[in-house]
Amino acid sequence: PSNYGIQSAYTIKISSLYAVGCYGNFIWRNGIHEQIIGGHLTLNLNDSTSSAFSVGTAYRVGDALLPNLALGVGRNKFAFFYEFNISRAVVYHRPAFELSYTRNL
Numbered sequence: 068p069s070n071y072g073i074q075s076a077y078t079i080k081i082s083s084l085y086a087v088g089c090y091g092n093f094i095w096r097n098g099i100h101e102q103i104i105g106g107h108l109t110l111n112l113n114d115s116t117s118s119a120f121s122v123g124t125a126y127r128v129g130d131a132l133l134p135n136l137a138l139g140v141g142r143n144k145f146a147f148f149y150e151f152n153i154s155r156a157v158v159y160h161r162p163a164f165e166l167s168y169t170r171n172l
Contacts, residue, residue, distance in 0.1 A: 071095045084111050090125075102128040107135070117141050130154045144169040 072095070078088030086109040094101045107123025118140050125133040131153055137146035148165040 070097075078109070085109065086111070088123075103133070104128070105133065107137075121146075142171040144171075 073093045074091070076088060076090035078086050080086045087106065088109070089106045090104070092101075092103040103125050105123055105125025107121050109119050109121040112118040112120060119138075121135075121137040121139070123135050123137075125135070127133060132151045133148055134151075135146060135148040137144055139145075144167075146165075146167045146169070148167070150163040150165075152162065
């Protein structure tokens with residue numbers, strides 16, 4: 068089986084409190100293609116604890132909208148993602164969600 072993928076992201080600080088970013092994730096796997104593009108706005112809450120709140124959305128091409136919220140504290144990040152199916156090819160339109168925890172080492 069062949070697996071190919073490209074991921075890219077860029078974030079720029081627009082003030083001492085705010086940053087904006089965009090990202091893309093493109094995967095080709097055994098004839099299945101998935102392309103996700105998205106963006107987010109981050110509010111830095113406290114420099115002493117490296118706390119930040121982020122809100123954003125992504126679009127999985129032809130399939131779903133993926134709004135998300137995240138809270139980062141130090142090296143830890145908690146995030147919530149929700150999935151709204153928008154494809155007419157889906158037999159059932161059942162939304163999904165994901166909770167994630169990330170720790171930068």
